[in-house]
Amino acid sequence: MEKIRIGIAGYGNIARGVETAIKTSPDTELVAVFTRRKPEDLMINSPGVKVVNFSQVEEYKDTVDVMILCTGSAKDLPVHGVEFAKLFNTVDSYDNHAQIPQYLRRVNESALSSGKVSIISIGWDPGLFSIMRMISEAVLPEGSSYTFWGRGVSQGHSDAIRRVKGVKYGIQYTIPLEKAVEAVRRGETPNLSARDKHMRECYVVCEEGADKSKIESDIKNMPDYFAPYDTKVNFISEEEFKENHSKMPHGGLVIRNGTTGEEKQNKHIMEFSLKLDSNPEFTGSVLLAYARAAYKMNLEGMMGAKTIFDVPLFYLSPRYREDLVKELL
Amino acid sequence: MEKIRIGIAGYGNIARGVETAIKTSPDTELVAVFTRRKPEDLMINSPGVKVVNFSQVEEYKDTVDVMILCTGSAKDLPVHGVEFAKLFNTVDSYDNHAQIPQYLRRVNESALSSGKVSIISIGWDPGLFSIMRMISEAVLPEGSSYTFWGRGVSQGHSDAIRRVKGVKYGIQYTIPLEKAVEAVRRGETPNLSARDKHMRECYVVCEEGADKSKIESDIKNMPDYFAPYDTKVNFISEEEFKENHSKMPHGGLVIRNGTTGEEKQNKHIMEFSLKLDSNPEFTGSVLLAYARAAYKMNLEGMMGAKTIFDVPLFYLSPRYREDLVKELL
Numbered sequence: 001m002e003k004i005r006i007g008i009a010g011y012g013n014i015a016r017g018v019e020t021a022i023k024t025s026p027d028t029e030l031v032a033v034f035t036r037r038k039p040e041d042l043m044i045n046s047p048g049v050k051v052v053n054f055s056q057v058e059e060y061k062d063t064v065d066v067m068i069l070c071t072g073s074a075k076d077l078p079v080h081g082v083e084f085a086k087l088f089n090t091v092d093s094y095d096n097h098a099q100i101p102q103y104l105r106r107v108n109e110s111a112l113s114s115g116k117v118s119i120i121s122i123g124w125d126p127g128l129f130s131i132m133r134m135i136s137e138a139v140l141p142e143g144s145s146y147t148f149w150g151r152g153v154s155q156g157h158s159d160a161i162r163r164v165k166g167v168k169y170g171i172q173y174t175i176p177l178e179k180a181v182e183a184v185r186r187g188e189t190p191n192l193s194a195r196d197k198h199m200r201e202c203y204v205v206c207e208e209g210a211d212k213s214k215i216e217s218d219i220k221n222m223p224d225y226f227a228p229y230d231t232k233v234n235f236i237s238e239e240e241f242k243e244n245h246s247k248m249p250h251g252g253l254v255i256r257n258g259t260t261g262e263e264k265q266n267k268h269i270m271e272f273s274l275k276l277d278s279n280p281e282f283t284g285s286v287l288l289a290y291a292r293a294a295y296k297m298n299l300e301g302m303m304g305a306k307t308i309f310d311v312p313l314f315y316l317s318p319r320y321r322e323d324l325v326k327e328l329l
Numbered sequence: 330m331e332k333i334r335i336g337i338a339g340y341g342n343i344a345r346g347v348e349t350a351i352k353t354s355p356d357t358e359l360v361a362v363f364t365r366r367k368p369e370d371l372m373i374n375s376p377g378v379k380v381v382n383f384s385q386v387e388e389y390k391d392t393v394d395v396m397i398l399c400t401g402s403a404k405d406l407p408v409h410g411v412e413f414a415k416l417f418n419t420v421d422s423y424d425n426h427a428q429i430p431q432y433l434r435r436v437n438e439s440a441l442s443s444g445k446v447s448i449i450s451i452g453w454d455p456g457l458f459s460i461m462r463m464i465s466e467a468v469l470p471e472g473s474s475y476t477f478w479g480r481g482v483s484q485g486h487s488d489a490i491r492r493v494k495g496v497k498y499g500i501q502y503t504i505p506l507e508k509a510v511e512a513v514r515r516g517e518t519p520n521l522s523a524r525d526k527h528m529r530e531c532y533v534v535c536e537e538g539a540d541k542s543k544i545e546s547d548i549k550n551m552p553d554y555f556a557p558y559d560t561k562v563n564f565i566s567e568e569e570f571k572e573n574h575s576k577m578p579h580g581g582l583v584i585r586n587g588t589t590g591e592e593k594q595n596k597h598i599m600e601f602s603l604k605l606d607s608n609p610e611f612t613g614s615v616l617l618a619y620a621r622a623a624y625k626m627n628l629e630g631m632m633g634a635k636t637i638f639d640v641p642l643f644y645l646s647p648r649y650r651e652d653l654v655k656e657l658l
Binding site for chain 2: 017020021023024045097101104121126128130131132133135137138139140141142187260261262268269272273274276277278281282284285286289292307308309310311312313314316317318322324325326328
């Protein structure tokens with residue numbers, strides 16, 4: 001079997017998740033990791049695989065089938081997504097919701113120019129949760145959809161804590177409120193504010209001599225990030241932080257409560273939930289499945305930027321269509 | 330807006346579910362219900378909509394965009410699926426698992442000959458549950474998948490009870506065993522036999538003077554249907570039967586427990602569940618969403634028989650791709 005040759009651009013947590021996923025997917029192989037740093041400064045977990053500087057990426061045009069972009073959504077992907085699509089099939093986890101339409105348009109231009117496929121905004125949200133929101137609304141047009149996140153680490157909120165003066169280490173857990181989840185699970189369709197759905201729990205290690213009450217109030221009053229929520233700030237020791245807060249679990253659920261029938265008398269509850277020990281490894285696994293799809297779609301002559309809504313699902317699997325029909329349908 | 334013109338073939342429970350769903354989907358309209366009976370003998374729930382005998386179906390070739398086939402899987406669809414695809418885009422809920430590959434091949438020949446699209450085996454299982462089994466296996470290749478059904482009415486098992494001598498009315502509920510569900514939900518990956526996963530609960534109204542203990546033993550020992558399960562038979566009065574057992578609730582769940590990481594040290598649990606007050610109305614709603622997809626795919630030049638794995642998801646929604654990207658991705 002010819003393997004799908006994968007390149008990884010960037011080498012943060014998600015990139016390492018992709019790297020791990022490749023090892024359990026025998027139809028894929030890692031060709032190289034691409035970095036903005038000096039290649040000799042980067043140690044990767046795949047012995048024998050090359051580390052290459054971004055400046056040489058064009059040389060891999062014909063040896064990388066799909067480039068999985070693992071650089072940041074905020075500043076990196078708006079550049080990398082557009083540039084890499086001029087050379088490769090790409091997949092990324094761009095998650096800056098407000099900017100997605102514009103990003104899709106710009107990547108589409110690049111991918112059409114190269115005749116490649118770029119699948120954007122892949123992961124679990126945006127990603128698998130988007131699939132559920134879409135299918136459940138299409139199937140039950142009369143109804144309400146709810147997305148809850150957590151319990152899990154929010155990278156963005158953790159970064160925000162660490163920017164507060166006097167904070168040495170910090171991490172933030174998003175926690176869905178049991179009361180709201182249970183009401184929705186019972187089939188109710190409440191109107192829920194941000195505060196009704198989630199609370200935010202922070203664990204902070206202070207710098208020596210820092211003013212704890214000021215740190216607490218700086219965090220709790222931070223607009224957008226914390227002010228609209230009930231926030232709890234816990235001060236802990238550096239030892240406890242390293243012992244108990246070095247993992248990246250996450251998860252969440254999408255629920256749609258809908259009705260059918262002449263008098264809307266029949267209720268239906270659709271729920272999709274994830275409980276993840278490692279957010280980056282799971283996200284990396286989703287990216288790899290969609291890398292497979294990008295490769296196959298391009299082989300069949302498709303091109304341009306795609307979202308998760310554009311991808312027929314059987315492209316995700318390494319198995320033959322006939323076997324999927326026989327065993328999973 | 331031009332509406333998608335729907336025809337319904339057959340008029341059982343699922344057909345009435347489709348009929349109801351059309352009323353809450355403003356981009357669709359019901360053109361006619363087609364029947365093998367005398368049209369004048371059939372009362373439908375859509376005032377002003379025509380009832381037409383199967384013999385005249387060809388006259389509707391240009392006025393029905395998608396025919397939703399609601400006749401039985403056992404004997405009807407193997408004929409109707411193949412014949413209607415020669416004239417119309419079609420959607421059906423063919424659920425005879427062992428025969429699906431052959432059915433797909435035969436419908437494909439018809440649909441290619443007419444240049445139409447036929448989407449087969451649509452509903453929730455096969456259907457939405459198939460989507461989940463497929464995605465979760467592709468994302469987490471290391472892991473185990475479980476499907477549980479119920480608590481809900483199984484039509485096939487209820488029919489089987491009613492064929493037992495001395496039974497006047499009968500209904501069967503498939504019940505997933507809490508112990509098995511809870512183990513899988515905790516992330517365990519047990520090997521489960523049929524008996525470990527589900528029990529079967531029957532409610533029976535006897536004919537006068539019937540031998541209850543013989544009925545009970547006939548049911549419990551019926552091969553395939555009941556012998557491989559723990560089965561409970563409850564004898565009740567006709568009044569109680571009509572009062573408490575005239576609805577068709579159902580549901581179930583698909584769970585995949587998988588691992589990632591160099592030493593498979595990280596666990597991930599993906600769960601999709603349905604709780605349905607009315608199995609036929611929910612199934613009808615899924616069929617209608619895929620009818621929309623069949624219509625749009627054919628408009629774009631696709632043809633042939635498709636499964637749920639072949640359909641890009643954005644075809645399911647009446648909304649614009651741009652809005653879906655903005656609001657649901």
